[in-house]
Amino acid sequence: MRSLLGRGARTVASEAMHVVRRLVPGRPGTARVIYYHRIDDEQHRSCVAPRAFAEQMAFLRGEGFNVMPLAAMRAHLDEHRPFPERTVVVTFDDGFADNYDAAFPILARHDVPATIFLAAGFIGGDDLPVLRDRSGIRPMTWEQVREMARHGVAFGAHTLTHRSLTTLSPDDLRQEIEGSRDLVAERVGAPVETFCYPRGHFDERVNQATRDAGFRIAVTTQPGCVTPDTHPFSLRRTFVARDDSLHDFARKLDGSFDLLHAARQRLGGGAPAPSYD
Secondary structure, eight states: OTTTTTTTHHHHHHHHHHHHHHHHHHOOOEEEEEEEEEESSSSSTTTHHHOOOOHHHHHHHTTOOOOOOGGHHHHHHHHTOOOTTTEEEEEEEEEHHHIIIIIIHHHHHOOOOHHHEOOOGTTTTTTTOOOOTOOOOBBBOHHHHHHHHTTTEEEEEOSSSSOOOOGOOOHHHHHHHHHHHHHHHHHHHHHHHHHHHHHHOOOOHHHHHHHHTSSSEESSSSOOOOOOTTTTTTTTTEEEOOTOOHHHHHHHTTTHHOOOOHHHHHHTTTOOOOOOO
16 A cells, blocks of 8 residues: 555545544444564564664553453453453564564563464574565574563464465365464463464465364454454454554554555455454
């Protein structure tokens, strides 16, 4: 969408949606799951600068958001119980080394719980080749993963090799899902309850395989909020990008960017959205 809408038009569109949401409030009792990839000063859309990330985490705490661990959402979903007002969940995809170097100290400083989904087969190696237009980026080591886990960071599975699950044979599908579950659990020393679909690609078959593997929650890249009636294996999330100002971040939290994100996915042939909600 950034290639179609200039910065000014994007801001106008999000502000218009903010006004609409104030006039016609959305459903109460919803939560918003936000997600990051890298926390780094590199000029790449998937890299949020450490200074900006620190401002965002301070904003969550300073503005009184209820920052909830991802796994804690399942009880609300099982009981169709409304989430506390202004509930936000923080997640990271893939397991880049800068999640340890830059994000971890900031999360600890602001006492923000977070879940990091690991492309487990690459952890501890020299490269985490999961971004479409970038390679040569270091993943975390398992020692760093364990240190973060000891300090309250949760870890979920993101397959072994970040393959699009909807294209795999039944055996390969099972290996990517269950293999990542087992590897992360073994290295962290704790059960793995949460899963993230690579590139957001999932369908009914993938959804069932994830449930069969014993996960309790799975997240997508579909934009929007999580309602008390959302299917636990199709949680929507909101992407935080490098060029988001703190004002943009606040607008993403209130849903003002949801339609823009949905339009961008449709125009770009984004991830499918099975109707589990």
